[in-house]
Amino acid sequence: xxxxxxxxxxxxxxxxxxxxxxxxxxxxxxxxxxxxxxxxxxxxxxxxxxxxxxxxxxxxxxxxxxxxxxxxxxxxxxxxxxxxxxxxxxxxxxxxxxxxxxxxxxxxxxxxxxxxxxxxxxxxxxxxxxxxxxxxxxxxxxxxxxxxxxxxxxxxxxxxxxxxxxxxxxxxxxxxxxxxxxxxxxxxxxxxxxxxxxxxxxxxxxxxxxxxxxxxxxxxxxxxxxxxxxxxxxxxxxxxxxxxxxxxxxxxxxxxxxxxxxxxxxxxxxxxxxxxxxxxxxxxxxxxxxxxxxxxxxxxxxxxxxxxxxxxxxxxxxxxxxxxxxxxxxxxxxxxxxxxxxxxxxxxxxxxxxxxxxxxxxxxxxxxxxxxxxxxxxxxxxxxxxxxxxxxxxxxxxxxxxxxxxxxxxxxxxxxxxxxxxxxxxxxxxxxxxxxxxxxxxxxxxxxxxxxxxxxxxxxxxxxxxxxxxxxxxxxxxxxxxxxxxxxxxxxxxxxxxxxxxxxxxxxxxxxxxxxxxxxxxxxxxxxxxxxxxxxxxxxxxxxxxxxxxxxxxxxxxxxxxxxxxxxxxxxxxxxxxxxxxxxxxxxxxxxxxxxxxxxxxxxxxxxxxxxxxxxxxxxxxxxxxxxxxxxxxxxxxxxxxxxxxxxxxxxxxxxxxxxxxxxxxxxxxxxxxxxxxxxxxxxxxxxxxxxxxxxxxxxxxxxxxxxxxxxxxxxx
Numbered sequence: 211x212x213x214x215x216x217x218x219x220x221x222x223x224x225x226x227x228x229x230x231x232x233x234x235x236x237x238x239x240x241x242x243x244x245x246x247x248x249x250x251x252x253x254x255x256x257x258x259x260x261x262x263x264x265x266x267x268x269x270x271x272x273x274x275x276x277x278x279x280x281x282x283x284x285x286x287x288x289x290x291x292x293x294x295x296x297x298x299x300x301x302x303x304x305x306x307x308x309x310x311x312x313x314x315x316x317x318x319x320x321x322x323x324x325x326x327x328x329x330x331x332x333x334x335x336x337x338x339x340x341x342x343x344x345x346x347x348x349x350x351x352x353x354x355x356x357x358x359x360x361x362x363x364x365x366x367x368x369x370x371x372x373x374x375x376x377x378x379x380x381x382x383x384x385x386x387x388x389x390x391x392x393x394x395x396x397x398x399x400x401x402x403x404x405x406x407x408x409x410x411x412x413x414x415x416x417x418x419x420x421x422x423x424x425x426x427x428x429x430x431x432x433x434x435x436x437x438x439x440x441x442x443x444x445x446x447x448x449x450x451x452x453x454x455x456x457x458x459x460x461x462x463x464x465x466x467x468x469x470x471x472x473x474x475x476x477x478x479x480x481x482x483x484x485x486x487x488x489x490x491x492x493x494x495x496x497x498x499x500x501x502x503x504x505x506x507x508x509x510x511x512x513x514x515x516x517x518x519x520x521x522x523x524x525x526x527x528x529x530x531x532x533x534x535x536x537x538x539x540x541x542x543x544x545x546x547x548x549x550x551x552x553x554x555x556x557x558x559x560x561x562x563x564x565x566x567x568x569x570x571x572x573x574x575x576x577x578x579x580x581x582x583x584x585x586x587x588x589x590x591x592x593x594x595x596x597x598x599x600x601x602x603x604x605x606x607x608x609x610x611x612x613x614x615x616x617x618x619x620x621x622x623x624x625x626x627x628x629x630x631x632x633x634x635x636x637x638x639x640x641x642x643x644x645x646x647x648x649x650x651x652x653x654x655x656x657x658x659x660x661x662x663x664x665x666x667x668x669x670x671x672x673x674x675x676x677x678x679x680x681x682x683x684x685x686x687x688x689x690x691x692x693x694x695x696x697x698x699x700x701x702x703x704x705x706x707x708x709x710x711x712x713x714x715x716x717x718x719x720x721x722x723x724x725x726x727x728x729x730x731x732x733x734x735x736x737x738x739x740x741x742x743x744x745x746x747x748x749x750x751x752x753x754x755x756x757x758x759x760x761x762x763x764x765x766x767x768x769x770x771x772x773x774x775x776x777x778x779x780x781x782x783x784x785x786x787x788x789x790x791x792x793x794x795x796x797x798x799x800x801x802x803x804x805x806x807x808x809x810x811x812x813x814x815x816x817x818x819x820x821x822x823x824x825x826x827x828x829x830x831x832x833x834x835x836x837x838x839x840x841x842x843x844x845x846x847x848x849x850x851x852x853x854x855x856x857x858x859x860x861x862x863x864x865x866x867x868x869x870x871x872x873x874x875x876x877x878x879x880x881x882x883x884x885x886x887x888x889x890x891x892x893x894x895x896x897x898x899x900x901x902x903x904x905x906x907x908x909x910x911x912x913x914x915x916x917x918x919x920x921x922x923x924x925x926x927x
Contacts, residue, residue, distance in 0.1 A: 223307050224272065224306060224310060225276065226310050227324065228313065228324065229278055229279070230650075232314045233314065233369045234312040236741075236744075237367075238259065238261065240369055241378075242261030242262070244261045258274060260274050266380075269386055277291050277649075279292045280324060281327060282433060282440075283436055283437045283484070286651060286652035287650075289652075290439070299331060300426070305333065307333075308385045309328050309335045310335075310337075310382075311328050313325060313340060315339050315341050315342045315350060316345055319493070319496060322359075322496070323485075325359065326491065329359060329360060334361075336378070336382065337355070337356070340369055342367060343368040349500060350366075350500050351499045352364040352365075355499045358495045362381065365378045370741055399432075401487060404476055405476065408476070409469060411465045412466065419461075434462065435484075436485070441463065445459055512736075520612055521616055533604070537600045538704055539698075541596050541700070542677065545593040545596055548591075549592050552588060552592070556585035556589065559581060564845070575769065575772055577837065578776075578840075579769050579772030579773075579834055579837075579838075581837075582768070582834050582836075583830035583833055584764055587674060587764055587830050588757070590826070593674075594673060594756050595752070597673065598670070602744075610631075613635065620712075623716070624713070624719065626715050630659075630660040632650075633664060634663075634711070637665070640669050640671070640752075641667065645661050646889065646893065648893070649893075655722050661894065663711040663712075663715050667707055668707045668708075670752075671883065672703075672825050675826065675874065676700055676703055677700070678829055680700055680874075681696070682850075682852045683852075683867045703878055767827055771816075771820060771835070772838060774797070775794040790812070792838075797815075798816040801815040807916055808912065809869040809915075810872070813835055817832055818880075821880075825882045828877070832852070833846065852865050866927075868919060869919065872919040876914070876915040880908070887903060
């Protein structure tokens, strides 16, 4: 294409592209001072992100962070996002002024594939040769690499150690001030003459009808021949570019089929043609620019030595299960002290307000509604933070990618995919980012099954419900002198949800039709010591989100619930029955006959209704109800209130271990999270699947809870 000689735009556009796990988002964060998630496994960035910076020459620049991709030929949804954007650039829509190609210096062979494709676009390319801290000094001649690729510059850097960023910014300034960029030089792909002759009708269509440069025409011809998905991009890639003329599209489709047939006669596979040609070029370049390449290839790395143990056929799964058990056990054990401290602080705050404010509706609202409802949830903040901390450590260390590898065979048997492991495990923190991370799965069937079962992974929103009931009704004893019974019950809830998710995945796979074939290919990132700044930022972000949720959704629900639990004040509202005769009590009584077979009463019924907004609202709901019901001028301890609550008719405890287990198992499977179903609608582009999820999860929750409670009663509990 013609050199870039257009007038300078007001905002300088910078596009960041690179392989998954190449450090692309880390560089984006360094450039923009933003704090997007950075982890040591592929698929962290699944949507486009932008940030504004001001260059030293005073010019504003927009930095665009696109999802990681191995090539411009789309295989999965996140790769399609990149391919669609690049197709727009080719047609001068939202075209960036420069591309930063982020390359992992420790794996040049794999990373340069995308870079060679980017150089065909006629857009200036600056290579950020990242992770140079992992490469021996002097082993890569970055000056020669620049010459061989014909790009603007190669900047050695380390996003982890934060060096090389200034040099990258200086190069961006140079590009922004240049009036013309020459992108003409590059070692050409060595296409055999007989293949080139057969390819010519395809390239002619791109040159003559779409005005592509000869170099771009060849590149795009190879791409659409390798995968039909690359050709389909031209039919419709969005509102800005509605595709090409249908007649030209049909011609491309026709000449593609003819080319594939002729290529077969020549004993070439069309699916690997582009890869074969590009890797031949890449091998030639690397042999020139990288010293001791043979030695590097033959060297057994530390990661490979660790993998002999951590991904062992039998030992690997045992280690993984042990790690997950220790994490969930520590969530219960390590958080005990901080939870007691927060509980005491909230209790002291409530007591202070009771002593300093005059009695009345405002004091009742603050103590019973706000402190009683929101405070009951904030107590569980330490557990959320501990869980997120350990899961982030596993992600950033590179261990999660190994988990996907180990679970691939087992997941394939139940209709899933090795890449499903990462979204499913992230679902332990929150289902929503897990559902979005499923975009890395190229098969629609396997992606859909992953989405459908992902809400069964016990997210952090269920943790307050589990912990409240376990702390109140499960004895604080040990098994064998070192295994906590309370921790064991918590682990069981996680195992139960995960196990049933896999069973349902197998069932769903029998009924959901196949739409294309998929294979599990995943590059193993090296083990790395996590960037603790990033880890603590993720913990802080999750904690902030939890507090924000408590300060908005839970606060609003608590205030509304306080009102409907406090009114009307009728003569019947005596002897501790204030709430029972209120609007809330009447609502609870309305659903009580439906949930009574599960062991639940009207109070739990109110909690089930309110927790459709968010599962943890169950805890704040019960706290508000008991606070309003309390006749004394004191702050209620929810766990004590649950244990001491008695049935006024029989005088027996209203709740026991059996009811607690029934309620916990209900929440393992319950469809109590509207935000999750909203994101499922977005990801599947249909209301059919979220409605199906609500139905099957509600039936599963009710049936499981019914079996537990009625089975327990039958056994005499």
